[in-house]
Amino acid sequence: MRVLVVYCHPVPESFCAAVRDAALDAIAAKGCEARLVDLYAENFDPVMRDGERREYNERAPTDPALAEHIAHLKWAEAIVFVYPTWWYGLPAMLKGWLDRVWAKDVAFALDSGGRITPLMGHIRKIAVVTTCGAPRWWSHIVGHPGRKTILRGIRALCAKRCKTLFLAHYLMDASTPRSRETFLGQVRHKLRTF
Numbered sequence: 001m002r003v004l005v006v007y008c009h010p011v012p013e014s015f016c017a018a019v020r021d022a023a024l025d026a027i028a029a030k031g032c033e034a035r036l037v038d039l040y041a042e043n044f045d046p047v048m049r050d051g052e053r054r055e056y057n058e059r060a061p062t063d064p065a066l067a068e069h070i071a072h073l074k075w076a077e078a079i080v081f082v083y084p085t086w087w088y089g090l091p092a093m094l095k096g097w098l099d100r101v102w103a104k105d106v107a108f109a110l111d112s113g114g115r116i117t118p119l120m121g122h123i124r125k126i127a128v129v130t131t132c133g134a135p136r137w138w139s140h141i142v143g144h145p146g147r148k149t150i151l152r153g154i155r156a157l158c159a160k161r162c163k164t165l166f167l168a169h170y171l172m173d174a175s176t177p178r179s180r181e182t183f184l185g186q187v188r189h190k191l192r193t194f
Helices: 015-029 050-055 064-075 092-101 136-142 145-157 177-193
Strands: 002-007 033-038 078-085 108-110 116-118 125-132 163-169
Touching: 002 015, 002 064, 015 033, 015 078, 015 125, 015 177, 033 064, 064 092, 078 145, 092 145, 116 145, 125 145, 125 177, 145 163, 163 177
Parallel strands: 002 033, 002 078, 078 125, 125 163
Antiparallel strands: 108 116
16 A cells, blocks of 8 residues: 655654654555655645635646645555644644645546535545644544544545544643653554554
């Protein structure tokens, strides 16, 4: 299986980097081929400018900086998102990547009546691996907006029976070496069996 790992964290030595590495290890152990998109390392521009927005409903993005990202999407059979949950949602960099890359005539077709036809049927699995400062119970009360964006919104553009996985290290701000190591073990195990 071809797995695209989309990683989003600005600090190279963050715990999220260890999570990314654990995910890549699990993917390799399963015998899958992986590609890594590191949004901060690439200095990805998440800002959709006025001209791009004006053309958004007309055609696929024409910005040459997006071509490689679009090619990665077309290549992938599975996607693993690794990011920190900030204010219960996605980091701005990752949200901007979704806005700009998961676009018309790339991720979906849009007819004149406004009906959407998914174009990502080749993606059969989506996993989210994240860290959350909040406790699990509070994240559920707030509604897990980041989780819903990916595992409901993005998933709707993928294969009809697209499988999903959600792993979160809650209470990250009060984490311990033991809680972090336990979580990395869960990431390795769950992704190997996913």
